[in-house]
Amino acid sequence: MSRPVALITGPTSGLGEGFARRYALDGYDLVLVARDQDRLTRLAAELRDEAGADVEVIRADLAQAADRAAVAERLRAGVQVLVNNAGFGTAGEFWSADYAVLQSQLDVNVTAVMQLTHAALPPMLAAGTGTVLNVASVAGLLPGRGSTYSASKAWVVSFSEGLANGLGGTGVGVHALCPGFVRTEFHARAGIDMAGTASFLWLEVDDVVRDTMADIAKHKIVIIPGLQYKALTTGGRMIPRNVVRALTRVVGRGRDRT
Ligand SMILES: NC(=O)c1ccc[n+]([C@@H]2O[C@H](COP(=O)([O-])OP(=O)(O)OC[C@H]3O[C@@H](n4cnc5c(N)ncnc54)[C@H](OP(=O)(O)O)[C@@H]3O)[C@@H](O)[C@H]2O)c1
Numbered sequence: 001m002s003r004p005v006a007l008i009t010g011p012t013s014g015l016g017e018g019f020a021r022r023y024a025l026d027g028y029d030l031v032l033v034a035r036d037q038d039r040l041t042r043l044a045a046e047l048r049d050e051a052g053a054d055v056e057v058i059r060a061d062l063a064q065a066a067d068r069a070a071v072a073e074r075l076r077a078g079v080q081v082l083v084n085n086a087g088f089g090t091a092g093e094f095w096s097a098d099y100a101v102l103q104s105q106l107d108v109n110v111t112a113v114m115q116l117t118h119a120a121l122p123p124m125l126a127a128g129t130g131t132v133l134n135v136a137s138v139a140g141l142l143p144g145r146g147s148t149y150s151a152s153k154a155w156v157v158s159f160s161e162g163l164a165n166g167l168g169g170t171g172v173g174v175h176a177l178c179p180g181f182v183r184t185e186f187h188a189r190a191g192i193d194m195a196g197t198a199s200f201l202w203l204e205v206d207d208v209v210r211d212t213m214a215d216i217a218k219h220k221i222v223i224i225p226g227l228q229y230k231a232l233t234t235g236g237r238m239i240p241r242n243v244v245r246a247l248t249r250v251v252g253r254g255r256d257r258t
Pocket residue numbers: 009010011012013014015016033034035036037039060061062063085086087088089108135136137138178179180181182183184185186187189
């Protein structure tokens with residue numbers, strides 16, 4: 001019997017790498033999508049050796065329309081799982097940030113999620129089964145923290161929840177993963193100084209991946225790993241929005257990040 005296939009964007013580090021390893025161990029073949037060819041090749045070789053997975057590699061910059069189209073073409077041929085994980089944040093203020101970088105953030109964090117999901121769903125619906133996991137963020141659930149990055153993640157949450165309702169009863173599930181701070185390359189790449197962040201706020205990749213897979217099995221739509229972030233987001237829903245906004249300004253250092 002052929003193995004199911006999971007296509008994962010951004011598997012060259014952090015959460016995406018964690019999901020690639022987990023799906024390979026769970027018996028999936030993989031399609032790995034990112035820009036760093038060397039890291040893609042190394043990971044593919046490792047997963048073939050360690051988990052016996054068949055691994056395709058697509059080198060793609062998801063900020064580029066032609067590259068997104070190539071990945072969408074692969075998805076139209078059918079996969080069982082799509083993990084829209086690639087994404088990035090940036091330090092600095094919105095008004096002084098390089099506009100080209102902000103546009104590419106929107107293209108990777110939002111346009112790629114929409115385009116790849118749109119390509120993946122028809123074969124999943126025809127098969128009556130499939131999973132789309134969209135990596136959003138706690139930043140998409142709490143108001144007042146940064147600008148374009150948080151807005152892009154709020155889009156991902158809203159998109160996933162709406163789609164999940166629309167897909168009810170089809171056998172295809174859509175999930176929005178909303179992690180808090182995770183130890184990955186994310187903050188160093190963004191140039192965001194995380195010194196002084198309380199240690200209880202940090203999550204590990206393996207824990208996030210394990211909790212996410214468990215919640216997908218329970219058909220949860222919005223997945224928030226970690227008790228501390230479950231408490232934070234529940235509290236955030238119960239107190240008035242203007243109070244949450246004021247708190248994120250003080251506690252969350254709402255400036256110097258997009
Ligand atoms: N770490 C956190 O605290 C945190 C919290 C909440 C949400 N998230 C979200 O989690 C997801 C994964 O981030 P991470 O924390 O694992 O960060 P990471 O370690 O920096 O990994 C980001 C991944 O995205 C890929 N990527 C970035 N830009 C890309 C582009 N233009 N085209 C294709 N691939 C691209 C990178 O691959 P290449 O460089 O090889 O292209 C890399 O594999 C992101 O969507 C992020 O917003 C992270």
